[in-house]
Amino acid sequence: MKPRPSNPWWATTSHDEIHQRQDVLLRRLLKDRVVPFTAYYGKLFKELGIEAGDIRGTDDLEKLPFTSKADLANPRDFVIIPDEKVLRHQWSTLKYAITHGPSATKQALEEELRPILLTSTTGRSSAPVPFLYTKHDLANLEECGRRMMELCQSDASWRHINAFPFAPHLAFWLAHHAGTGFNTFMMSTGGGKTLGTEGNLNLITKIDPDAIIAMPTFLYHLLQQATQDGLRWTKLKRIVLGGEKVPLGMRRKLRALCEQMGAEDVAIMSTYGFTEAKLAWTECMPPKGEEVSGLHVYPDQMFLEIVDPETGKRVPDGQPGEIVCTPLDARGTVVVRYRTGDLIEGGITYEPCPHCGRTCPRLIGKISRVSDIRELNVNKLKGTLVDFNALENLLDDTDGLGAWQIELRKRNDDPLETDQVVVHAVPAEGSGSEALREQISQRFGQAVEFAPNDIVFHSWDEMRRMQGVGKELKEKKVVDNRPNPEAP
Numbered sequence: 511m512k513p514r515p516s517n518p519w520w521a522t523t524s525h526d527e528i529h530q531r532q533d534v535l536l537r538r539l540l541k542d543r544v545v546p547f548t549a550y551y552g553k554l555f556k557e558l559g560i561e562a563g564d565i566r567g568t569d570d571l572e573k574l575p576f577t578s579k580a581d582l583a584n585p586r587d588f589v590i591i592p593d594e595k596v597l598r599h600q601w602s603t604l605k606y607a608i609t610h611g612p613s614a615t616k617q618a619l620e621e622e623l624r625p626i627l628l629t630s631t632t633g634r635s636s637a638p639v640p641f642l643y644t645k646h647d648l649a650n651l652e653e654c655g656r657r658m659m660e661l662c663q664s665d666a667s668w669r670h671i672n673a674f675p676f677a678p679h680l681a682f683w684l685a686h687h688a689g690t691g692f693n694t695f696m697m698s699t700g701g702g703k704t705l706g707t708e709g710n711l712n713l714i715t716k717i718d719p720d721a722i723i724a725m726p727t728f729l730y731h732l733l734q735q736a737t738q739d740g741l742r743w744t745k746l747k748r749i750v751l752g753g754e755k756v757p758l759g760m761r762r763k764l765r766a767l768c769e770q771m772g773a774e775d776v777a778i779m780s781t782y783g784f785t786e787a788k789l790a791w792t793e794c795m796p797p798k799g800e801e802v803s804g805l806h807v808y809p810d811q812m813f814l815e816i817v818d819p820e821t822g823k824r825v826p827d828g829q830p831g832e833i834v835c836t837p838l839d840a841r842g843t844v845v846v847r848y849r850t851g852d853l854i855e856g857g858i859t860y861e862p863c864p865h866c867g868r869t870c871p872r873l874i875g876k877i878s879r880v881s882d883i884r885e886l887n888v889n890k891l892k893g894t895l896v897d898f899n900a901l902e903n904l905l906d907d908t909d910g911l912g913a914w915q916i917e918l919r920k921r922n923d924d925p926l927e928t929d930q931v932v933v934h935a936v937p938a939e940g941s942g943s944e945a946l947r948e949q950i951s952q953r954f955g956q957a958v959e960f961a962p963n964d965i966v967f968h969s970w971d972e973m974r975r976m977q978g979v980g981k982e983l984k985e986k987k988v989v990d991n992r993p994n995p996e997a998p
């Protein structure tokens with residue numbers, strides 16, 4: 511009922527014990543909170559003709575349908591809004607009242623159940639969906655952040671920078687709470703939109719941080735500018751990236767920029783989180799020269815299923831599939847069996863981590879969004895499925911390419927014409943545009959079997975403007991300028 515202290519078992523327990531403990535957590539959450547007090551799941555269970563108690567554990571979740579983005583049209587239906595009469599007669603409430611007295615019980619329930627913070631989806635393709643947090647959730651968020659600090663081998667005496675954009679978004683608030691959870695200094699710059707590039711550079715230089723937490727594209731621009739300005743951030747030891755996927759090529763480029771600034775030994779970890787999960791996971795810091803070993807998941811906070819995106823059936827451990835998540839200790843807004851639309855290349859594993867030995871589940875390999883696969887009409891005959899995730903990886907991995915943006919157009923701006931792909935590019939210092947043009951064309955062709963229709967070179971300033979660095983919450987790497995085919 512009260513925000514619980516940290517659960518040390520998340521990193522040390524065997525797979526069997528994780529399974530048993532998750533069953534207990536799931537049963538309790540569904541029976542005491544989700545089914546009686548959320549409109550959506552109360553109705554769903556009634557329609558299915560089952561009781562909360564019929565879900566005995568995570569294996570039984572397959573009796574429930576998935577919840578997807580489209581189901582979240584009425585966000586209030588997913589909020590735990592307690593009926594006081596029911597709450598007062600629950601066994602857990604009575605038990606707490608006997609040992610703590612009525613006023614402490616009232617306070618504990620208020621801290622557990624009253625929403626006090628909101629984050630929201632970015633709402634690029636649909637209306638933003640708000641997700642509510644109670645004090646109980648904030649305690650979990652702090653614990654989640656503390657674990658991320660621990661996994662990245664941070665130190666509480668260090669100085670941390672949170673350069674996520676100040677917005678009602680998970681990334682900013684998780685980074686903030688990671689600071690309080692780890693009891694360390696965390697300066698939030700608010701990102702480019704709040705202080706601008708110059709403001710960020712000035713503040714970060716003054717702080718002289720040991721660690722920076724930021725979105726990869728924004729940080730890349732910051733470091734690019736910082737090296738041009740001849741700034742030295744020699745204490746920097748960790749970079750933790752979130753909010754966008756992080757191709758390996760991007761890590762390499764960030765590391766090179768850090769070296770130019772006198773930070774010789776920077777470990778770069780990436781995170782994965784989303785509004786609906788109300789938390790994020792990170793990789794543990796690998797030994798020098800070794801690859802990362804996957805995202806470390808907290809089994810006391812979330813149960814993960816990996817399913818075949820076509821059939822919706824669970825796939826065996828280690829097999830690729832779509833990530834589906836069910837919270838085990840959330841309050842406020844709760845979404846059960848949430849289909850993320852994100853594909854994990856190497857699936858989930860319960861084997862101990864080869865680097866840190868933790869036994870928590872890990873998500874292995876690259877994550878790509880189902881929506882990254884888009885259909886393009888590159889010739890008149892048929893649509894071609896293009897994996898934009900692969901394209902972005904490829905561009906980030908191209909040496910000599912400083913920054914890029916993909917633009918989709920229609921030939922002659924005619925909605926009935928074929929699609930055109932234009933690559934906008936900034937050559938890295940010391941690389942010639944003609945050689946780069948050839949390299950982009952060739953590598954592009956290898957990945958998607960067609961060359962870009964055009965490659966246009968720009969200056970760093972132009973590219974920053976085009977990507978919206980310091981203007982947009984998220985830098986624009988792919989821009990769709992095709993006229994709407996439905997328009998007359």
Ligand SMILES: [Zn+2]
Pocket residue numbers: 794795803806863864865866867868
């Ligand atoms: Zn590990």
